[in-house]
Amino acid sequence: MxxxxxxxxxxxxxxxxxxxxxxxxxxxxxxxxxxxxMVNNGYINKKSISFRLEEMNKPFNPNLSGYILMQYDNERLSPKYVYINGDVKLPPIIKNNNFNIDKDIDSHAAIVGASASIESIPNGYTITGTFDTSHSYRLSSDIWLLSRIEELHLDKGHYFIFTSPSSSPEDKLSALMNGNPYEVLSMQNYGTYSLASxxxxxxxxxxxxxxxxxxxxxxxxxxxxxxxxxxxxxxxxxxxxxxxxxxxxxxxxxxxxxxxxxxxxxxxxxxxxxxxxxxxxxxxxxxxxxxxxxxxxxxxxxxxxxxxxxxxxxxxx
Incomplete structure (x- = not known):
């Protein structure tokens, strides 16, 4: 029984x-x-934070990890300076033989979309990969210039998009800013996004x-x-x-x-x-x-x- x-x-x-x-x-x-x-929207999701920074009184916190920060000029079409810190997933990329994310950040590498205008890539940058995102119009035409956060300068643009897998991206962004004042913007200011598709x-x-x-x-x-x-x-x-x-x-x-x-x-x-x-x-x-x-x-x-x-x-x- x-x-x-x-x-x-x-x-x-x-x-x-x-x-x-x-x-x-x-x-x-x-x-x-x-x-x-997220991939279809240029690697930006519903938790991403768009903001504007007019001045930097102190450098960003270099010890923070686990995020992607995009810097761009809203006044003209230009490549994005992308700061990747920590073990975060990158979008699908067709990599060149010498692709290495850690080394590429130090050697001024560029990742481009299949239909991107590579003429706008600044001198000194080398293409090390291509976005494998045929269904993403934004990434297909995007150019990412990989950089270290220590190299961030406002002459490259005053607009930023911060994305992190953290459950509290607002707190992580605040820690990254290290006391620098910034203005949070609506994602619509960057274009028309279908973040709820x-x-x-x-x-x-x-x-x-x-x-x-x-x-x-x-x-x-x-x-x-x-x-x-x-x-x-x-x-x-x-x-x-x-x-x-x-x-x-x-x-x-x-x-x-x-x-x-x-x-x-x-x-x-x-x-x-x-x-x-x-x-x-x-x-x-x-x-x-x-x-x-x-x-x-x-x-x-x-x-x-x-x-x-x-x-x-x-x-x-």
């Missing part, structure tokens, strides 16, 4: 694990389409994510209710309420969390070594699902065990 009980509960967990896997895939797709929009499909994915949350919750509640009679029998057979709670949590929660975390780790490795995204927002969504479901299992286990073990002040035989 004990073996049958465990088999039944573990089978229930497999259903929840399947739902968890689908929610992780949905979370990844949400972040994936955010990244697609693919919104319909993304809304569908969000609805699907919430649907999986509700399905998992309903499945958990229904599964615990079905175990009510079994809990009552075990209680009358000598099991204490606390022991029943522990049994329910152990059989339902531990295997779910173990396999769910294994799924997340597998997805993290795939994301890192096979196809990475700009940030790890999808990972946060995945852990939110696992945390919500784990909490619902704990609450349902406690509630069901208490309800069916001391129901109507029942007494053991």
């Amino acid at each position: 004990k073996l049958n009980i465990k088999t039944k509960l573990y089978q229930t967990n497999y259903i929840l694990i399947l739902i968890c896997f689908l929610s992780i895939v949905t979370s990844w797709l949400i972040s994936y389409f955010d990244y697609v929009n 693919n919104s319909l499909f993304q809304n569908i994915l969000w609805a699907l994510y919430l649907f999986f949350l509700l399905i998992a919750l309903a499945h958990t509640i229904n599964g615990h209710r079905k175990d009510g009679k079994l809990i009552t029998v075990l209680y009358y057979s000598g099991f204490s309420t606390y022991r029943l709670i522990w049994i329910m949590i152990k059989l339902r929660l531990f295997s779910f969390m173990l396999i769910s975390i294994f799924l997340v780790i597998s997805c993290v490795l795939l994301n890192r070594y096979i196809y990475s995204l700009w940030d790890t927002s999808w990972l946060l969504y995945s852990f939110c699902f696992i945390g919500f479901q784990s909490l619902s299992i704990i609450i349902a286990s406690i509630s069901t065990s208490c309800q069916y073990s001391v129901k109507k002040e029942g007494h053991r035989f």
Whole structure:
């Protein structure tokens, strides 16, 4: 009988694990389409900050990492001076044989779009890569001049766009500015952006994510209710309420969390070594699902065990 009980509960967990896997895939797709929009908009996303800087009283903070800063002249069409600091994902690039991002920044390298006007590249810069972004009009016509943040001078332009995978890009930008006053601008000042493109499909994915949350919750509640009679029998057979709670949590929660975390780790490795995204927002969504479901299992286990073990002040035989 004990073996049958465990088999039944573990089978229930497999259903929840399947739902968890689908929610992780949905979370990844949400972040994936955010990244697609970012590439299509010239490597600028909804968290990017556009600002104007009129004067520099002190140098930028050189110790900050994990961002891309674009500097440009809003008055005329010109290449962007791009400052890359830290391990951030670059847009798709067809690299030359001698492409090396760390060395290229020091050697004044340029990355160009397929239809860019390379005549506007200043003397001293060498083309080391081409944007492989046929669906992005902006990157296809863009020119990035890779530079170090220590080389930033306002004669190259007073307008900037700051992008970071950080969850708080505003705080990171403030730390980078090192006390220099700046004016935040609307992204529309830089042109017409479709930063919310693919919104319909993304809304569908969000609805699907919430649907999986509700399905998992309903499945958990229904599964615990079905175990009510079994809990009552075990209680009358000598099991204490606390022991029943522990049994329910152990059989339902531990295997779910173990396999769910294994799924997340597998997805993290795939994301890192096979196809990475700009940030790890999808990972946060995945852990939110696992945390919500784990909490619902704990609450349902406690509630069901208490309800069916001391129901109507029942007494053991």
